[in-house]
Structures are given as structure tokens and as C-alpha cells.
Amino acid sequence: MKARSHHEDEQHLTEQLGATGLRLTPQRQQVYDVLRHKRDHPTAEEVFIRAKKTMPEISHATVYNCLDALVKSGLARQVTLDRGATRYCPNMHEHGHFHCDACGTVFDVDLPAQAMPLPKGFKAEHFDIAIHGVCPDCDQKK
Amino acid sequence: MKARSHHEDEQHLTEQLGATGLRLTPQRQQVYDVLRHKRDHPTAEEVFIRAKKTMPEISHATVYNCLDALVKSGLARQVTLDRGATRYCPNMHEHGHFHCDACGTVFDVDLPAQAMPLPKGFKAEHFDIAIHGVCPDCDQKK
DNA sequence: CCCGCAATTTAGAATTGTTCTAAATCTTGA
DNA sequence: TCAAGATTTAGAACAATTCTAAATTGCGGG
Numbered sequence: 469m470k471a472r473s474h475h476e477d478e479q480h481l482t483e484q485l486g487a488t489g490l491r492l493t494p495q496r497q498q499v500y501d502v503l504r505h506k507r508d509h510p511t512a513e514e515v516f517i518r519a520k521k522t523m524p525e526i527s528h529a530t531v532y533n534c535l536d537a538l539v540k541s542g543l544a545r546q547v548t549l550d551r552g553a554t555r556y557c558p559n560m561h562e563h564g565h566f567h568c569d570a571c572g573t574v575f576d577v578d579l580p581a582q583a584m585p586l587p588k589g590f591k592a593e594h595f596d597i598a599i600h601g602v603c604p605d606c607d608q609k610k
Numbered sequence: 611m612k613a614r615s616h617h618e619d620e621q622h623l624t625e626q627l628g629a630t631g632l633r634l635t636p637q638r639q640q641v642y643d644v645l646r647h648k649r650d651h652p653t654a655e656e657v658f659i660r661a662k663k664t665m666p667e668i669s670h671a672t673v674y675n676c677l678d679a680l681v682k683s684g685l686a687r688q689v690t691l692d693r694g695a696t697r698y699c700p701n702m703h704e705h706g707h708f709h710c711d712a713c714g715t716v717f718d719v720d721l722p723a724q725a726m727p728l729p730k731g732f733k734a735e736h737f738d739i740a741i742h743g744v745c746p747d748c749d750q751k752k
Numbered sequence: 753c754c755c756g757c758a759a760t761t762t763a764g765a766a767t768t769g770t771t772c773t774a775a776a777t778c779t780t781g782a
Numbered sequence: 783t784c785a786a787g788a789t790t791t792a793g794a795a796c797a798a799t800t801c802t803a804a805a806t807t808g809c810g811g812g
Contacts, residue, residue: 491779493789513769527791532770548690551799553769566732577728584739586719589746590708597726598738604731633808635760654798669762674799693770695798 481543488541498523499534503544503558509565509574511553547574549598564597570606623685630683640665641676645686645700651707651716653695689716691740706739712748 481500482492490496502518503510510518516531535556538544547555549567557565559576566575579597586592623642624634632638644660645652652660658673677698680686689697691709699707701718708717721739728734 491788493778495790511769525791527793529771529792530790533789546692548692550688550690551696554693564726566728566734569735575729575732577732580727584706584741585722586708586741587717589749590717590719590741590743591749592708592741592743593711594742596738596740596742598740599726599728599732599734600736600738601732601734607731607733633759635807637761667762669764671763671800672761675760 484541484543485537490537490541495526495530496534496537499531500538500543503556507558509547509555509557511555513553515556564599566599568603568606569600570602573603575603626683626685627679632679632683637668637672638676638679641673642680642685645698649700651689651697651699653697655695657698706741708741710745710748711742712744715745717745
């Protein structure tokens with residue numbers, strides 16, 4: 469994981485958002501910071517709660533707006549598992565998500581960069597790989 | 611796709627449910643029939659509407675219960691894409707789901723049976739592969 | 753064959769997650 | 783400085799799912 473200075477970070481955000489026709493606002497900065505600060509795949513609600521700690525006036529709708537903006541600009545990914553709330557992940561490196569059925573934790577897992585062969589004519593834009601199972605910790609505790 | 615007689619079908623259902631400690635009820639049969647009849651990855655709501663055509667008294671909660679029962683027993687799979695409602699798929703053959711961003715259709719796509727290497731200690735139970743892109747039809751129309 | 757228990761279903765309320773609305777605020781470029 | 787467009791806000795509205803308590807069903811034992 470390459471570290472990035474605050475300034476570089478801001479510039480990166482501005483660029484990526486700009487390319488999608490969006491602005492960098494304090495709220496979007498804040499939501500992005502929340503995602504980067506604790507990469508535990510929080511739900512929109514969790515992001516809302518964390519963001520409020522340093523930006524108490526931020527609203528629910530804004531968090532959804534910001535998350536959507538980040539996703540559209542390629543700064544974050546949605547992670548959907550089961551029927552629960554959608555989670556968000558700022559790791560844009562190619563990876564999948566391992567969900568531990570015992571403790572609920574979601575882990576990023578590297579994937580072999582393999583071409584996924586699709587039937588003729590299908591144009592893939594994006595892959596989402598979710599794996600369900602038991603993580604090492606929970607497996608041992610059994 | 612191997613055809614199955616109604617009788618064989620019922621026996622298969624009874625067995626699979628039984629192995630999970632569940633009974634085969636008329637409602638579960640009906641929900642399963644709905645899934646098998648039109649394999650377009652319906653949401654719980656859509657299953658509810660279709661099931662009511664031949665079983666008008668069936669309730670919302672029962673449809674969720676039946677779908678859960680089928681999933682637990684390995685007779686159907688959940689398909690979660692984006693933030694929308696969860697969809698259901700009676701195809702238990704190993705496959706992934708291609709979602710066309712243009713027309714919204716969900717296609718079953720065969721996957722190469724490849725071992726997905728996981729970090730040490732992780733025990734995988736189940737893989738879910740979702741692919742976003744454009745289907746051949748929509749790609750041509752552009 | 754009937755009984756009682758546990759599983760299941762039911763209607764509807766409650767909860768949770770997400771989107772919408774209209775008004776206020778902020779930017780940006782002319 | 784101003785107008786136009788983007789963004790944020792609070793709260794209502796909507797959608798998806800789960801819960802609840804009561805009624806029904808169906809199997810195993812007597």
C-alpha cells in the first residue's frame with residue numbers, strides 16, 4: 469500500500485472526481501477519509517456515523533451522494549453480500565471479498581489476474597467476486 | 611439440463627429439504643416451481659406475485675421463508691447485485707452472473723472450474739461471481 | 753384413529769436501507 | 783457582481799426485509 473501525503477491525496481481526489489464531472493467538496497473528502505481510515509467495509513450508515521464525528525452537520529443523503537460520487541469516479545467500490553446493507557471499500561486494487569460466516573468480517577483477498585472467458589459478444593466492465601466461508605481465526609476457535 | 615418428472619422432482623425436494631431438517635410443504639413446492647418455470651432471476655417480490663397466480667393465499671413472509679429454506683437446502687442460490695433487491699436462481703450448477711447495465715438482464719455464465727487460491731487458513735464454502743457489462747444485444751444496438 | 757407438539761403459514765406491523773423533494777448554500781465562470 | 787448549475791440539508795417517502803402473535807398443518811405416539 470503506497471502512502472500518500474494529504475496534499476497528493478487531495479489532488480488525486482480532485483482529478484478523479486473531475487474526470488467524472490464532479491467536484492471535490494469537504495463532504496466528499498470527509499467520506500473518503502472515513503473509508504481510508506478504517507478499511508473494514510462499513511455500510512453507508514456506519515460511514516454516516518463516523519463522518520459525523522468530525523463533521524456533525526453532514527446528512528444521510530449526502531453520505532449516499534458522496535459514496536455514489538466516489539464509486540462513479542473509481543475511488544471506491546460497492547461490496548454487496550447477501551441481503552444486508554451495501555458496504556464500501558476504498559481499495560481499488562483488483563481483489564475479491566471473503567466474508568466469514570462466523571464472525572462477519574469481510575477480508576480483501578488478492579485474486580490471480582486471470583482472464584475470465586465470457587460467451588461471445590459479452591463485454592465485461594467489472595468483476596465482483598465474493599467468497600463465503602470461515603476465516604482462520606474462527607476456524608481455529610471451533 | 612436434465613429433465614425431471616414431477617414425481618422425481620418432489621422426491622428430490624423432500625430429500626434436500628429433509629437433509630436440512632425442513633419439510634416439503636405446498637408453499638415451498640410452489641415457490642420452487644416458480645423459480646424453475648421462468649429462470650430470469652426474479653426478486654422475492656416477483657416470486658410472490660407469480661406464486662399468487664396459482665396459490666392466491668400465499669403471503670409475503672412465506673415467500674421469504676420458502677426462499678430461505680430452498681437456499682439453505684442447496685436448491686437455489688441468492689444473487690445480489692448492487693443495492694437492489696436480492697434475486698433468486700434455481701441453477702445449482704457452478705456458474706456466475708452477468709448483469710447487463712443497459713437492459714438489466716441477468717445471464718447465467720459458465721465458469722472455468724478453476725481453483726481460487728486463498729490465503730492460508732481461509733476455508734471457502736461458496737463463491738459468488740458477478741460480472742457487470744453489456745450483453746451482445748445491447749452492444750449491437752448502440 | 754385421535755392427540756399433542758413442533759413446524760409452518762398468515763396478515764400486518766415494524767424495522768432497516770435507500771431514494772426523493774424542495775429549499776438553502778456554495779462555486780464557478782462570464 | 784451575478785446568474786447558472788452543482789451540492790448539501792432535513793425530513794418525508796418508498797422499498798426491501800424481518801418480526802410478531804395467532805391460526806393451521808402434519809407427523810409420531812398412544
